[in-house]
Amino acid sequence: MTAALALGDDALVLSHRLGEWAGHAPVLEEEVALANIALDLLGQARTLLSLVGDEDELAYLREERAFRNVQLVEQPNGDFAHTMARQLYFSVYQHLLYGQLAAADGRLAPLAAKAVKEVAYHRDHAEQWTLRLGDGTEESHARMQRGLDALWRFTDELFEPVEGLPVDWPALRDGWLAQVTDIVERATLTLPGGPGGGAWTAGAGRQGIHTEPFGRMLAEMQHLHRSHPGATW
Amino acid sequence: MTTTAPETEVLAAVFDAAVAADERIEPRDWMPDAYRATLVRQIAQHAHSEIIGMQPEANWITRAPSLRRKAILMAKVQDEAGHGLYLYSAAETLGTGRDELLDKLHAGRQRYSSIFNYPTLTWADVGAIGWLVDGAAITNQVPLCRCSYGPYARAMVRICKEESFHQRQGYELLLTLSRGTEAQHAMAQDAVDRWWWPSLMMFGPPDDESAHSAQSMAWKIKRHSNDELRQRFVDICVPQAESLGLTLPDPDLRWNEARGHYDFGAIDWDEFHEVLRGNGPCNDQRIGQRRTAHENGAWVREAAAAHAAKHGKATA
Numbered sequence: 278m279t280a281a282l283a284l285g286d287d288a289l290v291l292s293h294r295l296g297e298w299a300g301h302a303p304v305l306e307e308e309v310a311l312a313n314i315a316l317d318l319l320g321q322a323r324t325l326l327s328l329v330g331d332e333d334e335l336a337y338l339r340e341e342r343a344f345r346n347v348q349l350v351e352q353p354n355g356d357f358a359h360t361m362a363r364q365l366y367f368s369v370y371q372h373l374l375y376g377q378l379a380a381a382d383g384r385l386a387p388l389a390a391k392a393v394k395e396v397a398y399h400r401d402h403a404e405q406w407t408l409r410l411g412d413g414t415e416e417s418h419a420r421m422q423r424g425l426d427a428l429w430r431f432t433d434e435l436f437e438p439v440e441g442l443p444v445d446w447p448a449l450r451d452g453w454l455a456q457v458t459d460i461v462e463r464a465t466l467t468l469p470g471g472p473g474g475g476a477w478t479a480g481a482g483r484q485g486i487h488t489e490p491f492g493r494m495l496a497e498m499q500h501l502h503r504s505h506p507g508a509t510w
Numbered sequence: 511m512t513t514t515a516p517e518t519e520v521l522a523a524v525f526d527a528a529v530a531a532d533e534r535i536e537p538r539d540w541m542p543d544a545y546r547a548t549l550v551r552q553i554a555q556h557a558h559s560e561i562i563g564m565q566p567e568a569n570w571i572t573r574a575p576s577l578r579r580k581a582i583l584m585a586k587v588q589d590e591a592g593h594g595l596y597l598y599s600a601a602e603t604l605g606t607g608r609d610e611l612l613d614k615l616h617a618g619r620q621r622y623s624s625i626f627n628y629p630t631l632t633w634a635d636v637g638a639i640g641w642l643v644d645g646a647a648i649t650n651q652v653p654l655c656r657c658s659y660g661p662y663a664r665a666m667v668r669i670c671k672e673e674s675f676h677q678r679q680g681y682e683l684l685l686t687l688s689r690g691t692e693a694q695h696a697m698a699q700d701a702v703d704r705w706w707w708p709s710l711m712m713f714g715p716p717d718d719e720s721a722h723s724a725q726s727m728a729w730k731i732k733r734h735s736n737d738e739l740r741q742r743f744v745d746i747c748v749p750q751a752e753s754l755g756l757t758l759p760d761p762d763l764r765w766n767e768a769r770g771h772y773d774f775g776a777i778d779w780d781e782f783h784e785v786l787r788g789n790g791p792c793n794d795q796r797i798g799q800r801r802t803a804h805e806n807g808a809w810v811r812e813a814a815a816a817h818a819a820k821h822g823k824a825t826a
Contacts, residue, residue, distance in 0.1 A: 289577075293572065296571045296572060296584055297572055297582070298569075299564060299571055299584070299587050299588075300564045300565045300568040300587070300799065300803065301799070301802075301803045301812060302803065302807065302808065302810075303803070303804075303807020303810035304523075304599070304807055304810065304811055304814075305561065305591055305594055305595055305608075306595070307590055307810075308564070308588070308590055308594075309591045309595065310563075312584055312585075312587060312588035312591065313588065315584055316581060316584050316585060316588070319577065319580060319581050319584065322577070322582070323577050323578075323581070325536075328575075332577050333576050333577060336577055336743075337576075343583070357807065357810050370662075377698035408817065409813055409818075410810070410813050410817075411819040412817055412820065412821075413812070413813025413816045413817040414809065414812050414813050414816045416809050416812075417809055417810065417812070417813030417816075419810070421541065435658050437694070447657035481526050497572050497573060498572060498573065500573060501573045501574075501575045501633055502575040502576070504573070505691060505693060505694065508575075508690055508693075508694055509686065509690060510575040510576040510578075510579055510686060510687075
């Protein structure tokens with residue numbers, strides 16, 4: 278189940294990054310909202326990883342090179358705008374992806390049907406913040422633009438076909454680009470160069486090639502579990 | 511609206527009668543200024559404790575040793591943010607907004623529960639906080655569900671339900687460790703050794719030294735004395751510690767047949783006062799993180815307000 282591992286790792290890693298916000302959010306409502314999104318993603322990750330094997334063995338005992346998540350989700354949080362740019366790119370993708378999976382008759386359809394409702398909220402949350410920050414103050418506009426620009430090069434990888442998923446990938450890319458363009462323009466921001474539009478695009482997370490911050494993230498996440506081999510928690 | 515002296519006397523009599531009859535005081539009802547001020551102080555302290563209390567537990571979210579425990583811990587920390595929201599809203603019904611209260615917290619002019627000035631050094635501390643700190647909080651808070659001020663009492667009903675859930679989760683976490691490997695058992699015992707005495711301090715100073723107790727009892731904001739609640743907590747914890755297979759770090763702890771309660775050793779009130787004065791292990795760290803989060807978030811809140819003003823909507 279390469280596909281369940283890829284989607285499970287996306288959810289697991291993004292959930293972890295969002296969990297790092299706990300106690301640091303800009304406003305109390307966002308403590309609740311970010312934790313909510315993190316919990317939804319963790320729930321998705323647990324279901325997906327359990328299709329592959331033991332969820333804790335997979336989360337805690339694999340080395341960095343064995344993770345199959347896209348590089349976008351492992352990127353450090355940065356400021357709130359950076360996190361929202363990551364959320365926008367990923368939640369629009371995940372919403373369309375799960376929408377297609379729910380409509381198809383594959384093994385992941387029941388999970389996707391449930392998750393797509395959760396992800397609709399994540400997408401809406403990211404859209405609302407993109408609009409507020411883009412069309413807020415001069416400072417928030419600049420920060421949001423920086424976030425979109427910095428993470429753009431990690432978006433191309435989202436559309437690399439995952440083996441075993443009944444997904445129309447070109448349609449997914451078109452849908453994603455149309456929605457992100459619409460939101461970014463309404464937010465008075467500028468869409469960075471189009472995917473494959475000349476800029477060097479990163480991304481081989483699905484092949485287990487990750488970025489430097491990911492190793493540190495895993496070291497923190499796995500350290501306690503690995504310190505007590507065989508223990509139950 | 512100004513009232514004349516005789517009118518105030520009538521209003522005060524109505525208020526006193528309502529309190530005496532165990533009726534709820536609601537935001538639009540007349541209330542004495544000191545009653546309002548006492549409630550704002552208490553509710554604010556409680557709200558601040560919820561949001562500062564997120565920190566020692568959030569400290570372990572990224573290191574939680576299983577995905578199930580990670581989900582439980584994230585949900586718990588999220589609940590605490592939610593409790594903060596209800597409580598700041600309850601304070602708002604008394605005419606004091608969240609921004610003003612946060613400013614006072616950040617300036618060190620309002621307090622939060624001293625217990626959160628202790629560090630969470632191991633994973634077992636997450637369990638000890640759930641079992642002991644939430645346990646003590648529930649003992650304190652269940653009577654507040656009958657507090658004379660309606661919005662506070664109603665917020666407490668919801669909060670107490672969630673806190674009982676957290677308390678059971680903490681107990682179950684410690685039980686798993688206690689019955690686990692030798693290293694896990696030792697980790698659990700060490701956490702209980704460090705959190706037991708600070709948990710007893712959570713009930714506040716002894717009755718004869720408690721500054722606000724008598725008036726709060728008369729107003730039915732408070733229903734039981736600090737010492738009464740502390741004793742109730744000790745009586746609940748002793749058999750629970752036995753079931754956990756863990757020892758409470760107090761050689762003087764023993765059942766007193768005549769009193770029908772457990773006797774326990776002397777609390778180090780010097781430590782309590784030192785922590786209260788700002789000299790605990792984490793006072794600076796906790797308030798520092800809170801201020802930093804608030805300052806780093808200023809541009810976000812300004813952006814939300816600016817966007818709302820441009821588009822004629824309420825802010826997020």
